[in-house]
Amino acid sequence: xxxxxxxxxxxxxxxxxxxxxxxxxxxxxxxxxxxxxxxxxxxxxxxxxxxxxxxxxxxxxxxxxxxxxxxxxxxxxxxxxxxxxxxxxxxxxxxxxxxxxxxxxxxxxxxxxxxxxxxxxxxxxxxxxxxxxxxxxxxxxxxxxxxxxxxxxxxxxxxxxxxxxxxxx
Amino acid sequence: xxxxxxxxxxxxxxxxxxxxxxxxxxxxxxxxxxxxxxxxxxxxxxxxxxxxxxxxxxxxxxxxxxxxxxxxxxxxxxxxxxxxxxxxxxxxxxxxxxxxxxxxxxxxxxxxxxxxxxxxxxxxxxxxxxxxxxxxxxxxxxxxxxxxxxxxxxxxxxxxxxxxxxxxx
DNA sequence: CACCGTCGTTCTGTTTACAGAACGTTCTGC
DNA sequence: GCAGAACGTTCTGTAAACAGAACGACGGTG
Numbered sequence: 240x241x242x243x244x245x246x247x248x249x250x251x252x253x254x255x256x257x258x259x260x261x262x263x264x265x266x267x268x269x270x271x272x273x274x275x276x277x278x279x280x281x282x283x284x285x286x287x288x289x290x291x292x293x294x295x296x297x298x299x300x301x302x303x304x305x306x307x308x309x310x311x312x313x314x315x316x317x318x319x320x321x322x323x324x325x326x327x328x329x330x331x332x333x334x335x336x337x338x339x340x341x342x343x344x345x346x347x348x349x350x351x352x353x354x355x356x357x358x359x360x361x362x363x364x365x366x367x368x369x370x371x372x373x374x375x376x377x378x379x380x381x382x383x384x385x386x387x388x389x390x391x392x393x394x395x396x397x398x399x400x401x402x403x404x405x406x407x408x
Numbered sequence: 409x410x411x412x413x414x415x416x417x418x419x420x421x422x423x424x425x426x427x428x429x430x431x432x433x434x435x436x437x438x439x440x441x442x443x444x445x446x447x448x449x450x451x452x453x454x455x456x457x458x459x460x461x462x463x464x465x466x467x468x469x470x471x472x473x474x475x476x477x478x479x480x481x482x483x484x485x486x487x488x489x490x491x492x493x494x495x496x497x498x499x500x501x502x503x504x505x506x507x508x509x510x511x512x513x514x515x516x517x518x519x520x521x522x523x524x525x526x527x528x529x530x531x532x533x534x535x536x537x538x539x540x541x542x543x544x545x546x547x548x549x550x551x552x553x554x555x556x557x558x559x560x561x562x563x564x565x566x567x568x569x570x571x572x573x574x575x576x577x
Numbered sequence: 578c579a580c581c582g583t584c585g586t587t588c589t590g591t592t593t594a595c596a597g598a599a600c601g602t603t604c605t606g607c
Numbered sequence: 608g609c610a611g612a613a614c615g616t617t618c619t620g621t622a623a624a625c626a627g628a629a630c631g632a633c634g635g636t637g
Contacts, residue, residue, distance in 0.1 A: 242460055261615055271596040276616055283594065284457045286624080287474070291411055305456070305470045320490045321503050322469070325529040325567055327545065332501065332569055334490050353546055357524055357571055360494040376496065377522055377573060379548055398494055400501055400571060402526055404546060430585055440626040445586055452624065455594080580636085588629070599618070605611085 244281030246290075249304045251279040253297050268296035314341035315390050317401065333401040337363055339392035344368065345384075352384040352405040361397035365390050413450030415459075418473045420448040422466050437465035483510035484559050486570065502570040506532055508561035513537065514553070521553040521574040530566035534559050 254264050261279075265272040270292055277283040278293075294301050309318040314337055321332040328351075335356075337343075356365050358374045366372040366382035368389050374380045382388065384403065423433050430448075434441040439461055446452040447462075463470050476488045483506055490501040497520075504525075506512070525534050527543045535541040535551035537558050543549045551557065553572065 242456065246456060260613075262613075265596095269596095271594095272615080273597075273617070274595055277594090280616090284455050286453050286455055286594065287411065287415060287459065288453045289594080290456065300476075301474045302471050305474060307469075320501065321569070323503065323528055323567060327529060330528045330569075332489065332503075334492065334501075355526055355548060357526075359492055359499045359573065360496060379524060379550055381548055398492060400490070400499075400569075402569060404528065429583075431583075434626095438626095440624095441585080442587070442627075443625055446624090449586090455624065458625080578637105582633105582635085584631105584633075586630080586632100589627090590625105592625070593622100594624080595620105595622075597619090600616080601614105602616100603612105603614075605613095607608105607610085 243278075243284050245308070246285065246304050247279045247281040250293060250297075253294075253299055253303065254279075257297060259297075264293070264296060268292045312343045314338050314343040314392065328404050328406050330402060330404045333403070335397075335399055335401045337361070337365075337390050337392040337397040337399075339394060339396055342389055342391045344387065344389045347386050347388075348384045348403075349405050350385045352403065353381060354384040354388070354404070355379065355381045355402040356399055357402075358397060358399040360399075361395050362393045363391065363397040363399070364393050412447075412453050415454065415473050416448045416450040419462060419466075422463075422468055422472065423448075426466060428466075433462070433465060437461045481512045483507050483512040483561065497573050497575050499571060499573045502572070504566075504568055504570045506530070506534075506559050506561040506566040506568075508563060508565055510560075512559045514557050514559070516555050516557075517553045517572075518574050519554045521572065522550060523553040523557070523573070524548065524550045524571040525568055526571075527566060527568040529568075530564050531562045532560065532566040532568070533562050 261275055262272055265275050270289055278285050290304060291301060294304060307319045309316055316336045317333040319331060320334050323330045356374060358376055358378050360376050362375045364371045364373055365380055366388055368387045371389060372380045430444055431441055434444050439458055447454050459473060460470060463473060479486050485505045486502040488500060489503050492499045525543060527545055527547050529545050531544045533540045533542055534549055535557055537556045540558060541549045
């Protein structure tokens with residue numbers, strides 16, 4: 240099953256990233272070593288309890304393994320954390336990291352689309368390609384995204400939240 | 409087990425909210441009716457596959473049932489969707505709904521704490537108790553949260569995203 | 578009142594996720 | 608080279624999650 244493989248791969252990624260062996264994680268989480276092996280290779284369909292035990296032992300929220308997959312562009316790495324629909328618009332909330340050393344350009348979105356960026360760290364140059372805005376830590380930018388726009392980190396990488404708000408079709 | 413009960417209650421809430429009967433959801437999701445009954449009462453520890461089938465049939469993301477629990481105040485209903493820590497600060501991202509007809513007051517947070525509100529729908533009156541700001545749909549407000557502050561919906565309810573950013577201790 | 582549909586729960590047999598053991602492999606150090 | 612340890616995979620028996628059937632409890636209709 241496809242979902243199990245996706246989740247398994249993420250679990251393996253998390254474990255490796257922490258430098259834990261399979262046996263060590265099994266010991267810490269109380270999940271059997273064999274179980275863990277088959278989970279990571281996507282050959283099992285894990286139980287909620289098992290997933291919870293593993294993510295807790297890994298110090299990660301459950302959403303890390305069951306949440307949406309990150310999208311990676313030229314410079315922007317984004318994870319959809321929320322999506323809200325009201326009468327007028329659909330709003331998507333992304334956790335973003337803009338990597339320095341590259342500029343990511345985006346084509347115009349549907350008419351009426353706006354974007355917001357809240358910057359946590361670093362300084363970003365974002366917005367309409369013709370008139371980008373500069374935003375530092377703790378800052379906020381808002382621009383119309385129905386024209387070509389760009390994302391760029393000035394100096395070091397940028398961490399923040401991007402909200403894309405587009406009218407309902 | 410506690411987690412299973414929590415998830416079960418959320419599933420039942422989602423189903424009821426959509427006006428679906430247990431049998432109907434079972435039919436649409438392909439999950440057995442008995443299975444569903446025991447899941448909702450927290451007597452079973454669901455499989456990832458089962459949870460996915462159910463949330464898909466309910467038209468909700470998986471995170472709705474496994475994500476963090478919402479916090480409810482006098483007027484503000486908030487769900488923590490993300491939490492980011494960098495060298496300077498911790499940033500928490502909340503999906504919020506401010507209900508009209510009440511004012512929620514918050515005491516001063518740690519020095520240097522700032523808050524941002526992005527409004528999706530409705531009009532909000534938020535910020536320092538001494539000088540609140542008015543924000544409409546698509547708008548943004550930012551204020552220092554190290555003084556007493558408030559949240560209020562003007563007219564109808566407000567939907568949006570709240571970001572709380574406080575310095576690392 | 579009896580009939581029938583729908584509701585949610587409980588029962589029944591099958592499938593499978595689980596813990597732990599056994600296994601082959603790859604590094605160490607003596 | 609051969610112990611010993613650690614790694615990840617595969618095997619084995621048990622517990623439990625699953626689909627579907629059977630069940631009792633309501634609520635409407637003739």
